[in-house]
Amino acid sequence: MTDAPLLIVGAAMAGLRTAESARRAGYAGPIEFLGAEAHAPYNRPPLSKELLQTEGHGHDEVAFPIRSALEQDVTWTLGRAAASLDAERRVVTDEAGDEHPYRALVIATGLRPKPLPIPDHGLTGIHVLRTLDDAVGLRSALRSGANVVILGSGFVGCEIAATAAKNGCAVSVVTQSAVPLERALGPELGGEVRRRHEAHGVRFFTRDGLFGLVGDPGVERVILTSGVMLECDVLVVAVGSDPNTEWLDGSGLDVSDGVLVDGGLRAVGDDGVVRSDVFAVGDVARYPNPLFDDVARRVEHWNLPTETGKRAGQLIAAHLAGADCEPLAAAGFAPLPSFWSDQYDMHLLAFGMTYLADRRELVAGSLDDECVVEYHRGDALVGVCGIGMRSLVQSYRSRFTVPTAAV
Amino acid sequence: MIKIDVDMNKCQHYGQCVFEAPEVFQLNADDKLEYVAEAPDEMLADLEAAADVCPMQAITITRA
Secondary structure (H helix, E strand, C coil), rough: CCCCCCCECCCCCCHHHHHHHHCCCCCCCCCCEEEECCCCCCHHHHHHHHHHHHCCHHHHHHHHCHHHHHHHCCEEEECCCCEEEEEECCCEEEEECEEEECCEEEECCCCCEECCCCCCCCCCCCEEECCCCHHHHHHHHHHCEEEEEEEECCCCHHHHHHHHHCCCCCCECHHHHCCHHHHHHHHHHHHHHHHHHHCCCCCCEECCCEEEEECCCCEEEEEEEEEEEECCCCCEECCEEECHHHHHCCCEEECCCCEHHHEEEEEEEEECCEEEEECCCHEEEEEEECCCCCCECCCCCHHHHHHHHHHHHHHHHHHHHHCCCCCHHHHHCCCCCCCCCCCCCEEEEEEECHHCCEEEEEEEEECCEEEEEEEEEECCCEEEEEEHHHHHHHCCCCHHCHHHHHH | CEEEECCCCCCCCCCCHHHCCCCCCEEEECCCEEECCCHHHHHHHHHHHHHHCCCCCCCEEEEC
16 A cells, blocks of 8 residues: 555645645655545635625635645545545545555545524525635625624624625624623624624624524524514524534544544544644644644634644655654644634734633733734743734734643 | 745735745735745745645645
8 A cells, every 4th residue: 555645534724735735845756635625725804805796716725736736646536525534554545435545645625604593494595605606606695785784793603794885785793602702702802893894884683593484495584592683685504613524423433523633643542542643734634733822722813724734744745755753743732723703894913722711911012903812821921813903913913822730 | 946926805914824934925014915926945834834824725835
């Protein structure tokens, strides 16, 4: 099986960065991508913003360039989801029944949006947003004057709300939270985000949920648990995501919440043993980050697929060259999450894991203009977020360090 | 030499690139991105890293 490829399941950003990194670290052998989406890797942030409001924009506008290192000996099998993994035989079987043997496997299957939490009765007009195809479908529905109801007030929900409002839609946001972005940013910044949305005509129904849908064949009204009834031409479900790991059931890996990996991005079995030839990267991977603590988490921020891919690529190249991977794996993996969001003329930029905080402190500016908020857990800085003031927010990067006392 | 091109219609001045290649990318006093258009070949890895972390994918790196 020495001719079997490095098999990367999931042809998105994390898989792409893993392949580039493995090449950079010296792996010159074959690479195969097996991806459920029909598209080559592309950048997702514009899906809720530029691409959602610009008719005619498609894959060309968001595709990642394929670097020269990946022009040789790379096979792309797209539009084909993985169905199962036999880790003993080192074979992935796809949904068509074809087998894909590997020398090393990268699990990069990402997330999918959680579905509508109530029965949809087959109604049309219900959308989620994760893929390019989702965005193109939603774009045609967000026409001026449409009644748009967004379930969920995280980053995806808030960005869609802003884009829909700019498109001239009548936008309502329904959320179980007290303010939008409450879990990510806390009540102070969340309250300010709400105020800015309301200034653009967006209505909020907080501490509320979806009770029922009315319409035939398309959704026409939604009924909230509070009893409020809203006109609704377009219902967007943005209530978080689930990891795509069903295909790994029975593989012997720990997939209790995404794929558990060690600091070298190597998959951990449900027996607790690290698999030297199976890696997981991107949104689907769950790993500890010593910048914060020793709890393994899935973290859904844009820079982490790149960070995990680059790290995994180094270990993959070492493993496939027959080198000892333990020193590399023991070097620790402590990527600083960074995230940002554009809504109207508001530019949020943040570093760290703000949602771990038990205390927040406004340290510069004022909430209704530009500002910087620090996030603390006990005595430790765990995050920072700014509206504007990017140079100041950037200057915090060096303040996130692994405690030297940590063993 | 490596040629650096930033599509300023796409750039939102997040400054992620600044951390990867501070010799080439900087945020000025108004928090706007400034960059130099050419760099030596040995900076290729840093510059590709800067292009990778751009949320808007506005940075193009070419070897001249």
